[in-house]
Structures are given as C-alpha cells and as structure tokens.
Amino acid sequence: MLSQEYPVGLLCALLDFPRSSYYYHAQVKDEMDLERATEAVVAQWPTYGTRRVTAQLRRHGWMVNRKHIQRLMRHRGWLRKAKAGMRKTTDSQHDFPRYPNLVQGLEIVRPAPDWDRGLGV
Secondary structure: OHHHHOOHHHHHHHHOOOHHHHHOOOOOOOOHHHHHHHHHHHHHOOOOOHHHHHHHHHHOOOOOOHHHHHHHHHHHOOOOOOOOOOOOOOOOOOOOOOOOOOOOOOOOOOOOOHHHOOOOO
C-alpha cells in the first residue's frame, strides 16, 4: 500500500484529495430505539404531526431534531396529509335582522360637494 511507503499528506496532495477524507470512516447510527419510541408516540396520538411528535419525544428525554423525525416518519409512512383549510365566506343564512339598502334606488345627478368627501375645503 502506498500510504506505508509515502506520507499520506503527500499522496493526498498529488491526487488533489482532502486528507480528512482519507481518515474519514462513516458511522452508521442504530436508530431502532428512536423508531420504536416514535412509533409508540404515533400509535398513542395518531393525529400528531412532526412538531408534536418531536415535542413528545423530547419530553421523554430524546434529543432529536424535527426534520429528522419528519424524515423518519416519511420513510415509515406515518405522515398524514394536512387538512384543507376551511374558507370563511359570508353567512347569509343568519337570524339577525336584515337592513334595507338605502342607496339602491338613489339617483346620482351631480358630484357631492368637497365637504362631503372629507377633504375639509
């Protein structure tokens, strides 16, 4: 192996390769405990989204990020679709008295004077 004959720094410089990448070893995290804890929260509260699930996990002592929980829930199929928001419209079927439209039959023959428009002239 070349690294036994030559310094690693020199070989990496020749290959234009970062020396830190030579020493890097990927660490695979075992997330089975986190998945079980998340599954327990989702099973207990099926309507919870990622924010509330993350808050529950933090209450139980887990140091987790919401985006990590979101990725985990998406991977396992635990995300639910967001409800469509209700649109507020005018309620014409109320029991309150209806007032007549006083300007409906009004005929406009000339512009209003300036003092009527609030200009103070």
